[in-house]
Every structure is written in structure tokens, then in C-alpha cells.
Amino acid sequence: AWLDPLKDVKAEREAIAGGLISRRESVASRGYDIEEVDQEIADDNARAKRLGLAFDAPPPDTNVEVAAA
Numbered sequence: 001a002w003l004d005p006l007k008d009v010k011a012e013r014e015a016i017a018g019g020l021i022s023r024r025e026s027v028a029s030r031g032y033d034i035e036e037v038d039q040e041i042a043d044d045n046a047r048a049k050r051l052g053l054a055f056d057a058p059p060p061d062t063n064v065e066v067a068a069a
Contacts, residue, residue, distance in 0.1 A: 015021045024034045048055065 027034045
């Protein structure tokens with residue numbers, strides 16, 4: 001269980017951006033396969049583009065709750 005999911009996710013993003021861990025390691029730590037995750041993301045992006053949909057991630061400093069996986 002996460003104590004503060006937003007801080008945990010921010011820290012993980014910074015670790016990836018800083019080269020301390022890889023995306024592959026981060027994804028694997030959640031029990032997912034990077035190849036499957038990347039394919040899902042590519043499929044989602046292609047479908048959104050085909051349908052004329054646009055989604056933006058919330059800015060990093062907003063107070064958005066992150067659902068636990």
C-alpha cells in the first residue's frame with residue numbers, strides 16, 4: 001500500500017528522468033511487461049488519433065490522486 005501515491009509517482013518519474021532506473025525496471029516493479037505496456041500505449045494513441053481525441057496528462061504539480069494498480 002502506498003502512503004502517498006502522488007509523491008511516489010513523482011519520485012519514480014524523477015528517478016527515470018535522472019537515469020537512476022529504467023522505464024522497464026519501473027514497469028516490472030508493478031508486475032507488468034514493458035512490451036505489453038508499450039503496445040497498449042501505442043494502440044491507445046493510434047485509436048485516439050484516428051478518432052480525433054486528445055488527452056493531456058495533468059501538470060506534475062497538481063493535486064491529482066493516483067489510483068493504486
